[in-house]
Amino acid sequence: MGVIRAEPFDFSFDPATLGLVVIDMQRDFVEPGGFGASLGNDVALLQAIIPTVQALIGGFRAAGLPVIHTRECHRPDLSDLPPAKRDRGAPALRIGDEGPMGRILIAGEPGADIVPELAPAPGEPVIDKPGKGAFYGTEFAQVLADRNLRQLVFAGVTTEVCVQTTMREANDRGFDGLLATDATESYFPEFKQAAIRMIIAQGGIVGWAAPTAHVLEAL
Numbered sequence: 318m319g320v321i322r323a324e325p326f327d328f329s330f331d332p333a334t335l336g337l338v339v340i341d342m343q344r345d346f347v348e349p350g351g352f353g354a355s356l357g358n359d360v361a362l363l364q365a366i367i368p369t370v371q372a373l374i375g376g377f378r379a380a381g382l383p384v385i386h387t388r389e390c391h392r393p394d395l396s397d398l399p400p401a402k403r404d405r406g407a408p409a410l411r412i413g414d415e416g417p418m419g420r421i422l423i424a425g426e427p428g429a430d431i432v433p434e435l436a437p438a439p440g441e442p443v444i445d446k447p448g449k450g451a452f453y454g455t456e457f458a459q460v461l462a463d464r465n466l467r468q469l470v471f472a473g474v475t476t477e478v479c480v481q482t483t484m485r486e487a488n489d490r491g492f493d494g495l496l497a498t499d500a501t502e503s504y505f506p507e508f509k510q511a512a513i514r515m516i517i518a519q520g521g522i523v524g525w526a527a528p529t530a531h532v533l534e535a536l
């Protein structure tokens with residue numbers, strides 16, 4: 318058994334059931350001209366966590382523990398894109414529109430790729446998801462079950478949208494989840510802090526939180 322120094326209390330884990338889930342570290346969210354920028358966001362904040370996420374991934378790989386990646390993206394024919402998602406708000410570019418990194422948030426386009434620094438290694442699953450949570454409309458639950466994973470460390474973007482949604486979905490399915498607080502980011506710093514507080518409040522109502530250094534020292 319291992320122990321990660323965490324809030325609201327230590328996170329005990331069995332290395333045989335522990336995995337890392339890296340959420341949506343795609344060019345569409347962290348580079349100018351993509352989906353995140355089309356919504357009016359400054360992407361520089363998100364770019365800054367790439368080295369920390371890289372270190373976290375490296376630690377899991379070195380320990381021989383599974384790393385699973387997700388990407389938020391849609392089929393080229395938009396058949397998995399609810400009109401409510403496409404039509405909401407007044408973005409500069411809508412999902413499926415042509416942008417500087419190809420069609421916004423569409424599988425196979427350059428913008429939907431994971432940033433090169435965090436490229437999945439051969440054999441690491443990549444879950445393409447049409448929603449904010451990684452379970453909806455995907456094989457994620459099966460991928461976790463196939464690897465006998467019960468305890469998940471989460472990283473990626475954005476903290477209060479896809480990361481928090483996936484942590485909550487995992488929590489309801491009986492997983493223990495720990496958020497690596499410096500390997501996740503939001504376009505809104507105050508939302509990131511609030512999401513972390515929501516997750517660990519009430520005795521860890523959704524899960525745990527710890528900095529990457531605490532995770533790495535426990536692997």
Ligand code: TIU
Pocket residue numbers: 340341346353356389449474475476478479480504
């Ligand atoms: N807009 C925003 O903050 N996030 C998303 O749309 N998707 C993810 O969080 N990946």
